[in-house]
Amino acid sequence: MAFVALGGSAPEAVKQAPRKTGRVAMLLLLPGMAYLALFFLTPFVSLILTSLKQPDPSGVIGRYDFGFEIGNYVYAVSQYLPQILRSFSFALIATVIALAVSYPIAYFIAVKARNKPLLKGMLLTLVVAPFFISMLLRTFAWKQIFSNDSWIVNTLKDFGIFGADSYIIGTNFAVIFGLVYNFIPFMTLPIFSSLDRLDLRLVEAGADLYANPATTFRKITFPLSLPGVISGTLLTFIPISGDYVVASRDFLGGPETAMMGNVVEANFLRIQDYPTASALSVMLMAAIVVLVSAYVRKSGTEDLL
Amino acid sequence: MATDFAAQGADLELVGIRKEFPGFVAVENLDLKIPAGEFFALLGPSGCGKTTTLRMIAGLESPTQGQILIGGKDVTDQKPHQRTVNTVFQNYALFPHMSVLENVAFGLRQRKVSDPVAKAQAALDMVELNHLAQRRPQQLSGGQQQRVALARALVNRPALLLLDEPLGALDLKLRRQMQIELKAIQIEVGLTFLHVTHDQEEAMDMADTVAVMNQGRIEQMGAPERLYDRPKTAFVAKFLGQSNIFVGEVAEADDTKVSISFKGHKLTAPAERVEKSKGKVAFGVRPEKTMFHESEPQASSDLNILGPGEITDIRFTGVSNQYQIDIPEIGEVTVFAQNVGKSPVVELGAQVWVSWRVEHGFGLADLPTGEEDID
Numbered sequence: 001m002a003f004v005a006l007g008g009s010a011p012e013a014v015k016q017a018p019r020k021t022g023r024v025a026m027l028l029l030l031p032g033m034a035y036l037a038l039f040f041l042t043p044f045v046s047l048i049l050t051s052l053k054q055p056d057p058s059g060v061i062g063r064y065d066f067g068f069e070i071g072n073y074v075y076a077v078s079q080y081l082p083q084i085l086r087s088f089s090f091a092l093i094a095t096v097i098a099l100a101v102s103y104p105i106a107y108f109i110a111v112k113a114r115n116k117p118l119l120k121g122m123l124l125t126l127v128v129a130p131f132f133i134s135m136l137l138r139t140f141a142w143k144q145i146f147s148n149d150s151w152i153v154n155t156l157k158d159f160g161i162f163g164a165d166s167y168i169i170g171t172n173f174a175v176i177f178g179l180v181y182n183f184i185p186f187m188t189l190p191i192f193s194s195l196d197r198l199d200l201r202l203v204e205a206g207a208d209l210y211a212n213p214a215t216t217f218r219k220i221t222f223p224l225s226l227p228g229v230i231s232g233t234l235l236t237f238i239p240i241s242g243d244y245v246v247a248s249r250d251f252l253g254g255p256e257t258a259m260m261g262n263v264v265e266a267n268f269l270r271i272q273d274y275p276t277a278s279a280l281s282v283m284l285m286a287a288i289v290v291l292v293s294a295y296v297r298k299s300g301t302e303d304l305l
Numbered sequence: 306m307a308t309d310f311a312a313q314g315a316d317l318e319l320v321g322i323r324k325e326f327p328g329f330v331a332v333e334n335l336d337l338k339i340p341a342g343e344f345f346a347l348l349g350p351s352g353c354g355k356t357t358t359l360r361m362i363a364g365l366e367s368p369t370q371g372q373i374l375i376g377g378k379d380v381t382d383q384k385p386h387q388r389t390v391n392t393v394f395q396n397y398a399l400f401p402h403m404s405v406l407e408n409v410a411f412g413l414r415q416r417k418v419s420d421p422v423a424k425a426q427a428a429l430d431m432v433e434l435n436h437l438a439q440r441r442p443q444q445l446s447g448g449q450q451q452r453v454a455l456a457r458a459l460v461n462r463p464a465l466l467l468l469d470e471p472l473g474a475l476d477l478k479l480r481r482q483m484q485i486e487l488k489a490i491q492i493e494v495g496l497t498f499l500h501v502t503h504d505q506e507e508a509m510d511m512a513d514t515v516a517v518m519n520q521g522r523i524e525q526m527g528a529p530e531r532l533y534d535r536p537k538t539a540f541v542a543k544f545l546g547q548s549n550i551f552v553g554e555v556a557e558a559d560d561t562k563v564s565i566s567f568k569g570h571k572l573t574a575p576a577e578r579v580e581k582s583k584g585k586v587a588f589g590v591r592p593e594k595t596m597f598h599e600s601e602p603q604a605s606s607d608l609n610i611l612g613p614g615e616i617t618d619i620r621f622t623g624v625s626n627q628y629q630i631d632i633p634e635i636g637e638v639t640v641f642a643q644n645v646g647k648s649p650v651v652e653l654g655a656q657v658w659v660s661w662r663v664e665h666g667f668g669l670a671d672l673p674t675g676e677e678d679i680d
Contacts, residue, residue, distance in 0.1 A: 199398070201394060201398045202398050202400060202401075204365050204385070204394075204398065205392070205399075205400070206386075206400075206411075207364070207365070207384070207385035207386045208364075208365070208385055208386075208390070208391060208392045208394075209386075209391065209411050209412035209415060209461070210386045210412050210415035210416050210461070211386055211411070211415045212384075212386050213386075215415065216386075219411075223402045224401070224402060
């Protein structure tokens with residue numbers, strides 16, 4: 001694409017381009033391909049092999065032999081179905097909330113502040129600012145804010161909204177809140193970049209053609225921002241499905257909020273049940289691939305690009 | 306929302322419109338009345354306020370002061386989607402995520418008109434693009450997009466159709482063709498068209514009435530022939546076609562004729578073609594009404610003569626030749642001579658006299674910029 005565009009003014013350059021492109025492109029791709037082969041493909045194959053391993057006859061904990069134990073998958077599902085379902089419902093809920101919060105922010109920065117470079121720059125900095133601090137620290141800060149003797153909990157108790165033994169940490173609310181908080185920038189930035197390119201004359205044309213502001217938004221602004229909404233939701237949904245920090249007991253979660261990531265972590269690092277942990281990881285990966293491709297196809301992004 | 310849509314065009318009236326932007330005034334005290342069914346052109350250089358005026362009529366900007374009336378109804382406070390006005394935008398502003406047909410049907414669907422698809426197809430038929438109805442706008446050529454934009458606006462049968470330099474992006478040949486089509490469509494549908502353009506030929510070619518706008522004001526308004534024949538201000542004389550302009554003190558003035566003394570020459574124009582007959586006055590004549598002679602023409606009361614001067618430039622433009630003649634102490638005079646095979650054969654450097662008939666001259670109400678202080 002880029003080569004064709006660059007060669008547009010010189011026709012002979014276009015003719016030469018394909019051969020040159022081939023060789024140069026291969027050369028440039030090589031490091032990336034090698035990296036992926038080494039650090040993605042190898043662990044991936046190893047993960048699948050591990051997920052099919054069977055316990056060593058010696059009975060030593062954490063020792064497994066190569067095998068073809070499909071039963072690992074059946075066991076993982078039967079044992080951890082609630083956590084699997086919770087992962088995807090938390091991811092779905094958090095993605096929807098993050099979208100509802102991020103879209104107005106992105107719209108304001110991209111459209112309302114379009115001709116105010118200073119305001120726009122400041123607002124974008126504010127959106128990105130949380131990245132300046134480690135995600136672990138920020139999540140830990142929320143743990144402090146929501147902790148049982150925090151002023152928030154105490155105030156809620158004072159007003160009688162909370163009972164004497166009510167708490168926030170460890171609830172679904174705390175986990176979803178933390179997930180939404182951590183992923184808002186990932187939702188806001190792609191939507192912003194879509195809306196930033198929105199031609200406002202199209203919005204004017206909508207108004208000119210008798211569409212009221214709500215209809216103009218529904219039929220013109222939103223459809224044209226869909227590529228950003230889709231990348232934003234993917235960038236939010238996928239990492240949240242596998243997140244194990246926010247829902248862990250060390251941060252905002254509790255025994256009742258464990259997600260797949262927490263289960264995988266526990267199986268790998270504590271129980272040392274590597275086959276089950278691997279089977280869960282493979283299933284998580286497969287489920288995300290299936291969900292995401294169905295979503296992308298349904299939303300018809302290729303139509304917009 | 307009860308909006309009535311005129312089958313016929315409605316008249317448009319602007320009363321004392323003023324539009325201020327931070328730091329400058331875009332439109333100053335504009336009064337304008339466009340009768341129903343007319344093709345009206347608002348002509349002016351870029352930055353003269355014509356597009357701002359159009360956007361105020363469409364409702365995309367609100368005037369700082371004044372009123373906008375469409376069909377006698379005050380619409381100043383109406384939102385754009387409430388106005389029975391449609392616009393053909395400069396860049397067409399077609400919706401990239403909809404098919405051509407859906408673009409055209411958009412306005413009909415918003416107004417819940419019955420059978421929007423059939424009506425949209427009929428509109429596409431009118432602009433001869435029905436075979437491209439399922440394409441996306443970006444798959445069409447510039448000329449085709451322009452026609453889609455026109456169909457999308459016209460299908461709503463607006464009381465008033467606004468055209469914002471709709472032909473600006475097309476090449477010359479296509480532009481001429483679209484001008485003819487646009488004019489034919491306007492006559493066919495009988496709607497009021499308000500066309501904003503900086504192309505004087507386009508404005509004169511298409512419009513029933515042309516208003517020349519400059520620095521937020523309308524300088525002059527009238528039928529194209531009249532504007533061209535009798536410009537009232539130096540701006541109009543120079544923006545609409547070309548003019549030779551001579552500034553001098555009025556020497557004689559009576560009911561029939563006004564004469565100025567211009568650097569030793571007496572220039573005369575008919576009194577009814579002169580706006581101002583006192584003090585310093587600018588006289589003008591169109592280059593195609595000006596002739597040159599290889600020998601000094603006989604002085605006559607119905608001829609203005611200047612010269613002798615030297616031909617400094619000859620430009621061949623096909624149908625005519627354009628001559629620049631430099632007359633000592635007077636300056637440059639431009640003469641257009643039609644290439645009909647009998648114009649005098651002259652060469653660069655030849656000595657010639659310039660003349661024009663008294664009835665072809667005109668006197669302006671103001672002086673050209675920069676001439677105000679020169680004696």
